[in-house]
Amino acid sequence: MTTHQPAAGPRAGDPTDDPTDDPTDDRGPARWAALPVLAAAQFIVILDASIVNIAIPTIEADLGFDPTDLQWIINAYVLAFGGLLLLGGRLTDLVDGRRVFLAGLALFAGASAACALATEPAVLLGARVVQGVGAAMLSPAGLSLLTSGFRGRRRAVALGAWGAVSGVAGAAGVLLGGLLTDGPGWPWIFWINVPVCVVVAAATLRLVAPAGGQRATTLDLPGSVLITATVTALVFGVVSSEEHGWTSGLVLGSFAASVVLLAAFVVVEGRTRDPLVPLDVFGLRNLSVGNATNILFGGVQLSTFFVLTLYLQQVRGETAQDSGLAYLPLAAAAFLGSGLASALLPRLGARVPLVGGMVMLAAGLWWFSQLQADDSYAAGFLPPSLLWGTGLGIAAVAVLAAATEDLGGEGESGLASGLFNTTQQVGAAVGLAVLSTLAFDRVDALARTGTDPSQALLEGLHRALEVSAVLAAAGAVLALVGLRRRRVVAGAPRTSTTAAT
Numbered sequence: 001m002t003t004h005q006p007a008a009g010p011r012a013g014d015p016t017d018d019p020t021d022d023p024t025d026d027r028g029p030a031r032w033a034a035l036p037v038l039a040a041a042q043f044i045v046i047l048d049a050s051i052v053n054i055a056i057p058t059i060e061a062d063l064g065f066d067p068t069d070l071q072w073i074i075n076a077y078v079l080a081f082g083g084l085l086l087l088g089g090r091l092t093d094l095v096d097g098r099r100v101f102l103a104g105l106a107l108f109a110g111a112s113a114a115c116a117l118a119t120e121p122a123v124l125l126g127a128r129v130v131q132g133v134g135a136a137m138l139s140p141a142g143l144s145l146l147t148s149g150f151r152g153r154r155r156a157v158a159l160g161a162w163g164a165v166s167g168v169a170g171a172a173g174v175l176l177g178g179l180l181t182d183g184p185g186w187p188w189i190f191w192i193n194v195p196v197c198v199v200v201a202a203a204t205l206r207l208v209a210p211a212g213g214q215r216a217t218t219l220d221l222p223g224s225v226l227i228t229a230t231v232t233a234l235v236f237g238v239v240s241s242e243e244h245g246w247t248s249g250l251v252l253g254s255f256a257a258s259v260v261l262l263a264a265f266v267v268v269e270g271r272t273r274d275p276l277v278p279l280d281v282f283g284l285r286n287l288s289v290g291n292a293t294n295i296l297f298g299g300v301q302l303s304t305f306f307v308l309t310l311y312l313q314q315v316r317g318e319t320a321q322d323s324g325l326a327y328l329p330l331a332a333a334a335f336l337g338s339g340l341a342s343a344l345l346p347r348l349g350a351r352v353p354l355v356g357g358m359v360m361l362a363a364g365l366w367w368f369s370q371l372q373a374d375d376s377y378a379a380g381f382l383p384p385s386l387l388w389g390t391g392l393g394i395a396a397v398a399v400l401a402a403a404t405e406d407l408g409g410e411g412e413s414g415l416a417s418g419l420f421n422t423t424q425q426v427g428a429a430v431g432l433a434v435l436s437t438l439a440f441d442r443v444d445a446l447a448r449t450g451t452d453p454s455q456a457l458l459e460g461l462h463r464a465l466e467v468s469a470v471l472a473a474a475g476a477v478l479a480l481v482g483l484r485r486r487r488v489v490a491g492a493p494r495t496s497t498t499a500a501t
Contacts, residue, residue, distance in 0.1 A: 035158055037203045038142040039165045041105065043172075044193055045135045046165070048112075049078055049302055049428065050173030053309045054320045055186040062186070065121050071436050074306070075429050076125045079235060080132025081139075082425025083228030086276050089140035089418020090220065097141050098210045102201055104138030107131075109197035116187035136421075143417035145208060147404070157342065164338030164397055171331035171389060174305050178324015223276035226265040231426050233258035238433035277419065286350075287416075289482030290403030291423040293354065296475035297399050298424035299431020300361055300468050301392065306432055307439065307464045308368065312381075315373050315458050329382060330389035337393025345401055351483040354398035358476035360391025362469045369465035373458055402483055431471070439464040 052059070056070055065073070092100050111134055114127035146158055180188040237254030244250050269275040282288045312323040341353045367384035375381065403423070404416040439460035446456035 034204075034208045035146070035161060037200055037207055038146050039161055040196065041101070041138055041142050041200050042162060043165050043169045044108070044196055045081075045139045046169035047173040047176070048131060048135070048193065049074065049081075049425075050170045050305050051177040051180075051189045053174050053305050054177040054313070054323050055181040055189050056309070057313055058181050058186045058320065059124070063118065063121050063124060069121065071306075071432060072125055073128065074302070074432060075235060076128040077132045077135070078302070078425050078429040078432070079228075079232055080129045081135045082132075082422050082429055083231045084133055084136035084224065085140055085422040085425060086227060086418040087220075087224035088136040088138075089144070089416075089421070090276055091137070092141045092144045092417070096210050097145050098204065098208055100137050101141035101145060101208070102204060104134045104136070104141060105197045105201050105204075107134030108138055109134075109194050112190045112193035112197070116190040139421050140417040143404075143421070147417070161342070162400065164335065164342060164393065168331060168334050168338060168393065170301055170305060171327055171334045171392065174309060174327045175324045175331055178320045178322070178327075181324075182319055182321035220269075220272050220274060220276035223265060223268050223272065226261055226268060227276070227422075230258050230261040230265060231429065233261060235429050235433045238430065238437055241437050281419075286402055286405055286483055287419070289478060290350070290399060290401075290405075291419055292482075293358070293475045293479050294399050294403050294420060294423040295427035295430075296471050296478070297358070297361075297395055298427030299435070300365070300472045300475070301396075302428040303432045303435040303464065304365065304368075304388070304468060306436065307461050307468075310457065311371065311461050315454055315461070326377065326381060327385070330385040330392075333386045333389030334393035334396075337390035338397050339393070340390075341394040341397035345397065350398045350402035350405065351479060353394050354402055354479045354483065355476050357391045357393075357395030357398055358472050358479060360387055361395060362472035362476060364388025364391060365465050365469035365472055369462045369469065371458075371462075373454060402479070431468075435464040435467060438467060 052073055056073060059065065059073060060067065060070055088100065088104070108131055111127050111130035115124055115131065118124035118127060143162065146162060176192075177189050180186070180192065233254050237251045237258065240248070240254060241251045266279065269277055269279050309323060312318045312326055313320065318326065337357070341357065344353045364384045364387040367387065371380050371384075400420060403420045441460075442463045443456045443460035446459055447453065451459075
């Protein structure tokens, strides 16, 4: 097995990058024109994980969903997305990345149309799975095309824009979801993807250069099946705990299956000539710590939108449109936070902004957990929204830089993007399942004591937000202790770095 070392040359957020970049690289104008195309695709991929949040009550009524199955509207997409991302990333390293990108766009657009046309829960959930498969091709291919097309400080700027899009898309999704659900109707949260995909595909053919595969090899299909099954078994166990209890045979069996499948994945990866994930990459410190922090970030990000939407619509009684508009300041704060992080990365590296962003997320979540049903928007919901949104934007950019900076060599960009997107989506799926289960366990317990249903729901949401705050704080500690901060060494070559703790 090939031993991976941190790739030589510039890294995102590394202050040792040569500010002049490669003087022989004359692709500047065309390359920058491709950035908004790739970013637009990432925007709709992340958007689709959050845009359905506000539409869930309407979808539940129209399609006849069982309340306990509602989270699968989100998790069907997130699980397929997260489980197949590593395969999508590796495929991008082996064949033309642009072809993978375009194929993902086509699959995503077709599945979006199927979601919009769905008339029963099974059809919607099946189409959401296919959407996730398309996203698992689209997202790592886009990030790979970006990292292979930029060098030095230009890569830091490009990755900053990518991270900013990822952070803002989550907040924009709930805003846009409210406007569309109360406007033309919930199917339009899916229909809107179709023209965007068509425009992005046309622009890709014109502005994005083909990127051939790095080496001839085989795809690790057994590894892909095993990691997808691992995540599915884990999330299924967590979701089933709400109905059957944490100590039931079904739940414990699911957890045991997840552990066995993960062990089998590790064995397969260790013996496969061309593994989906070369296990030695986890010896790269920033990659390992960055992706571990990314799991916590993903879980906090998606579950917070889910919980706050329930607060706005089912506790406060807001309409879908008003709930979406309530997120507008949060989205603006996320945009400003991502811009701040992009400016700080070349000077400070990833550790300082990532720790700061996760601390702001934790503080905002704890503040949200104190909300009451009769709090005014200006005094109650708005202040923690601004704090949490700013932290979201900062953390989204910084965690991307931390998790991908160690892999930037030839044949590694797809692996780096696949690992990053996988850990974020797995964190989102597991985090949403755990936190929603904790919330509704609390709701059910209070309902049995005769507590008013609205108050019981509020107390359940408080529990989920408190646990989310703890997870975000844990992410801040992990980044502070685990990440290496890179600083310039006077007179050293530009590929040299010194780790400071």
